[in-house]
Amino acid sequence: MKLGNSSKSKKTIVYENLKKRIIHNTLKPGEPLNESNLSKELKTSKTPIREALQQLQKEGLVENIPGKGSFVSRISFQDIREIHEIREILECEAIKRAIMKVDKEKLKLLRERFTSSEYGKEKSELSFFKSGDQIHTFIFETLGNTRLTEIYKGLQDHIVRNRIYFFNQSPSARSKESFQEHLEILDAMEAQDPERAEKAVRNHLRNSLEYLKKIL
Structure with a gap:
């Protein structure tokens, strides 16, 4: 998947892409969000991936487990x-x-x-x-x-x-x-x-x- 041309920043495009997939359960609760894999999939550097994950973590849609990485937040x-x-x-x-x-x-x-x-x-x-x-x-x-x-x-x-x-x-x-x-x-x-x-x-x-x- 390649990010399209847009006046939006790469971080915003990645953020919106991941957020939509999390909300619609394309990315399921507990699913790992590996920066390297996402970087390859979205054909962008790790920096906007990391920034987007940090924003989604603030919103409660992503959780970070020390030593393991980022995951789609579970629904309890x-x-x-x-x-x-x-x-x-x-x-x-x-x-x-x-x-x-x-x-x-x-x-x-x-x-x-x-x-x-x-x-x-x-x-x-x-x-x-x-x-x-x-x-x-x-x-x-x-x-x-x-x-x-x-x-x-x-x-x-x-x-x-x-x-x-x-x-x-x-x-x-x-x-x-x-x-x-x-x-x-x-x-x-x-x-x-x-x-x-x-x-x-x-x-x-x-x-x-x-x-x-x-x-x-």
Whole structure:
């Protein structure tokens, strides 16, 4: 694989290449990331490889084991639980604060996109989950707190990676339930009912965590 011509730095290109492969589980949890092998594969020097791995380590996608080297970070239940706890704290508060600011026209379009992806209508369930992610992002964008939105987007890499990994282990098991839970979130936002919205988000996140407990 040769890195294409780009105005981006080599480190950025390598970083984006490896990050995408880790998130989509092309590079699997626990897989070694040998600098020499990656240098040959990507036809670049070791320096941008090393810099990219260091950045991915900061983001929790790569782990470095002294004396052994770099590896794709493993997915543990503790990691999943911590991410869900952070999401519950952030999203439940965010939706209560954002709900009176909801743009009804944007919400209508969001609902239309989401319902068109209902399980059984789309061939790709991962596309369905992606449309669900847009609902969560919409909550933060509606609130209008740029820093909080960036914090949430930083979590999304791990959310998507975990979902793809577990979807490959046990496809279809959560799709229908998740669809109904997201509909309830949309209904609560449309009704501008903060207590109902908070409950809907909390219920969705806790059900997701319980499902992951069962299959781990």
